[in-house]
Structure formats: C-alpha cells, structure tokens
Amino acid sequence: MGIRFYQPADQAGIQQLFTRVFGKQRADSYWEWKYLHHPNPVNPWILVYEKNNRIAGHIALWVSEAYIEGKIQLVGLRVDTMVDPQDRGEGIYQQLNQAMFIEATKSGIKLLYGFPAPKARDLLLKHTPAREAGWMSRYVYIQNPFALAAGMTKFNLPVKRLGSLYKKITNRSKRSPASGLRLETVTACDQQFTDLADRLSATWPLMLRRNLSYLNWRYHQHPENDYVMIAAYNENTLVGYVVVKKERKRLKYASMEVGLIVDWLAIEDRTVWQVLLQAARDHLRHCDLLQSWALPETVAASILASAGFKKKDRPLALVVHSLQSGTVGSSLDDWYLVMGDVDSF
Numbered sequence: 258m259g260i261r262f263y264q265p266a267d268q269a270g271i272q273q274l275f276t277r278v279f280g281k282q283r284a285d286s287y288w289e290w291k292y293l294h295h296p297n298p299v300n301p302w303i304l305v306y307e308k309n310n311r312i313a314g315h316i317a318l319w320v321s322e323a324y325i326e327g328k329i330q331l332v333g334l335r336v337d338t339m340v341d342p343q344d345r346g347e348g349i350y351q352q353l354n355q356a357m358f359i360e361a362t363k364s365g366i367k368l369l370y371g372f373p374a375p376k377a378r379d380l381l382l383k384h385t386p387a388r389e390a391g392w393m394s395r396y397v398y399i400q401n402p403f404a405l406a407a408g409m410t411k412f413n414l415p416v417k418r419l420g421s422l423y424k425k426i427t428n429r430s431k432r433s434p435a436s437g438l439r440l441e442t443v444t445a446c447d448q449q450f451t452d453l454a455d456r457l458s459a460t461w462p463l464m465l466r467r468n469l470s471y472l473n474w475r476y477h478q479h480p481e482n483d484y485v486m487i488a489a490y491n492e493n494t495l496v497g498y499v500v501v502k503k504e505r506k507r508l509k510y511a512s513m514e515v516g517l518i519v520d521w522l523a524i525e526d527r528t529v530w531q532v533l534l535q536a537a538r539d540h541l542r543h544c545d546l547l548q549s550w551a552l553p554e555t556v557a558a559s560i561l562a563s564a565g566f567k568k569k570d571r572p573l574a575l576v577v578h579s580l581q582s583g584t585v586g587s588s589l590d591d592w593y594l595v596m597g598d599v600d601s602f
Contacts, residue, residue: 260314260356263303270312271305278339286480291336291600294478296470297321299331299364304356306340306349313344316353319600320366322466326585327459329466333361335371336600351384358385362580368463369580372573372599387578391589392571396561397548404513404545438496438532443486446472449495457522462585464593467522475597476500476520484519487536489529497523499533500597501540516541518549520597521557530560538564550596552589 263271268288275283292301299320306314318333325332335357340349361369372393373381381387399405451468458466465471476484488498500520505512518537523529541547549566551558562568575594577586585591596602 258308260304260306260352262360263301263305263317267303267305267312271303271315274312274315274339274341275337277341284480290474290478290480291319292317294474295319295321296474297331299366302333302361302364304353304360306353308344311341313341314349314353315339316357318357318361318366318369320364321471322468323368324454324458324461324464324466325367326462329458330367331365332463332465333366333369334599335369335373338373338377350380354381354385358578358580367579367581367584368586369578370586371576373576378574378576381576385578387576388587390575390577390587390592393550393573393575393589393594394553394558394571395548395569396551396558396566397546397569398561398564398566399546400542401513401545404511405508437491438529439490439492440532440536441488441490443488443498445477446486450498453495453497453522453524457524460525461593462591465598467520485540487533487540489523489532489536496526497521497529497533499537501537502602503541503544506546513545514543516544516547517596517602518547519602520595525556527556527560530556531564534560534564550594552592552594554590555593 268285272283272285272288292303295301297320302318302320304316305312308314316338317336319336320331320333322329323332324330338350338353340353357369369387370390378389382389446469448469450472454467458464472486476486482502484500484502486498486500489496498521499518502517502519504515504517506515516537518534521530521533521537523533538547547566549557549561551561575589575592579586
C-alpha cells in the first residue's frame with residue numbers, strides 16, 4: 258500500500274478509477290495517446306496510490322520541453338489528479354502532490370503548471386508551495402447571434418430560421434491582407450516547424466517547444482479530436498501556423514457550433530498573424546461562435562481585438578510550482594500560452 262510509479266498492468270485500474278471519479282468512461286486509445294505515445298521519453302509520468310490491491314489515487318504529468326529564458330528545459334502539465342470517492346478524507350490528495358514535487362525534481366523537471374478546477378486550485382494553494390500566476394483571458398467573436406438567441410429561447414424555430422439566413426448572407430470568405438504569403442493545410446509537420454520554434458525561443462520568457470514531434474503527436478495523431486493546421490510560407494520558408502477545431506456546445510434549448518483557435522505561432526510580423534487569423538476564420542466561417550485565448554500585451558491579443566474579438570472573461574487560473582530556484586513562470590506575463598498547451602482542448 259502507498260505511492261509508486263505507474264506500471265503497465267495499472268492501465269485497467271486507472272481507467273476504472275477515472276470512471277468512478279468522473280462518471281464516464283475513457284477510451285483506451287485516448288489514454289494510450291495521452292500517456293504512452295507522448296514523444297518526450299520522460300513520459301509516461303504517473304504516480305498511483307495503491308490501497309488493498311486497487312488504485313485509490315492517481316496523479317500525472319505531461320512532461321514536455323519548453324524554452325525557459327531561451328534554454329530548453331523540462332516542464333510538466335498536471336493532469337488527471339484523482340482520488341477514489343470512497344477514500345477521500347484520508348489525505349491521499351496531499352500525499353500524491355508532495356510525492357509529485359519530490360519525484361518531478363528527481364526527473365529533472367524545472368516547473369509544474371496547470372489550470373485546476375476551483376476546488377483543486379484552492380487545495381493546491383493552501384497545502385502546497387504552488388502559486389497563482391494569473392487568470393487566462395478568453396476572447397470570443399459572435400458570428401451568428403441568432404444561434405445564441407435560439408439556444409436560450411424555448412420557442413426558437415423562427416430564430417433558427419433567421420440564423421440560417423444570417424449565416425448565408427454573412428459567412429463568406431474575406432480577403433486576407435496583401436502579403437505574398439502562401440497558405441497550406443498541413444497534415445504532418447516537418448523540420449521547418451522545429452526550426453520556427455527554435456527561432457522564436459527567446460521571444461517569451463517561457464513557452465512550450467513546439468517541435469515537429471510534439472506538434473505531430475498533439476494535433477495530427479490525436480485519436481478523438483479533428484484538428485486542422487494551416488501554415489503560412491514566405492516563398493518556401495515557414496513563417497507561422499494556426500491550428501483550429503470545431504465542437505458543438507449545448508445551450509439551454511439548442512446547440513451551436515463553436516470554432517476554437519487552439520494554437521498559433523508566427524514570426525514577429527503583424528501581417529503574418531493577421532493572415533493566419535483570417536485563414537482560421539475562413540475555415541471556421543460556418544461556426545456560430547469563435548473562441549481563443551490570448552495574454553494581454555501580446556501580438557495575438559492585439560490581432561484578435563483588431564478583428565473584432567472581445568475579451569469575454571478570465572475563466573481559468575494558471576497555477577505554477579517552480580522546482581528550481583529562480584525559474585521564471587510565477588507571473589502570467591512570463592508565458593506564451595494557448596489552448597493546446599492543456600489537455601482539455
């Protein structure tokens with residue numbers, strides 16, 4: 258009984274624990290992609306709490322390379338912290354977190370981060386040395402206001418019809434700024450994506466290293482989500498890319514289609530960012546609502562605002578734990594973050 262690292266025979270027990278905690282089943286293919294197929298060899302990084310020959314607790318990290326002040330270091334995204342409902346109140350959550358800090362340091366990980374749910378956030382801030390770096394801003398652009406109205410109206414058929422007409426009138430591709438750039442849909446990233454990431458390594462104090470193996474795993478090999486990646490080239494040189502996906506969101510009386518800008522990165526040229534945003538909007542033009550993350554005082558935030566996106570709210574708190582003295586990341590201003598940097602998008 259106690260805390261130990263994951264062993265291959267634990268998969269079934271972890272999946273059963275997930276079902277007991279969250280009330281839904283998770284496909285083995287998704288679990289294997291999430292933990293076993295991550296390209297960084299430090300993965301899978303999982304601790305389990307074993308009690309009476311069953312897994313009563315679980316804590317895990319996605320360990321990835323990041324640029325910390327321009328140098329490649331390891332960081333860990335906290336994922337799937339779980340305690341069996343019948344074992345809560347026994348201090349298992351705190352024990353798992355303390356073990357994670359110790360073992361992550363031994364693994365050479367410099368910093369842990371995540372966007373915990375409110376209760377987990379409170380526990381982390383109260384019982385661990387973790388710090389709240391700030392709240393992430395969510396930007397939205399309403400492409401079909403009638404879809405939102407229909408979702409909140411019980412007798413919504415006339416509103417839906419107006420929405421369909423509105424989309425036919427307004428959802429047309431718009432011309433990107435004159436740029437001379439070539440846009441291409443990418444289904445597998447090559448060395449140019451690693452080169453672009455390395456080229457931008459010192460642009461922000463802390464950013465995940467979006468090399469070709471990470472991007473291919475994250476977006477092109479995902480077993481459930483259907484992402485579309487659009488790259489921009491100046492002649493034959495990659496200068497930026499954007500990743501989008503669509504999902505349906507259930508409202509009170511109907512549903513709407515939401516387009517997410519999950520990831521985007523480009524050289525420090527506003528025109529490139531504008532072209533990528535327009536490419537994303539063209540692909541998502543039939544969605545009712547567009548959504549993205551952006552940090553204040555960044556080119557992404559500026560480009561979104563100039564395109565009519567509004568800052569809706571700040572729904573998620575970034576909680577970090579530095580495992581090495583002096584490591585940046587304790588302030589949101591240190592980071593470049595996108596939706597794809599967490600596991601829920």
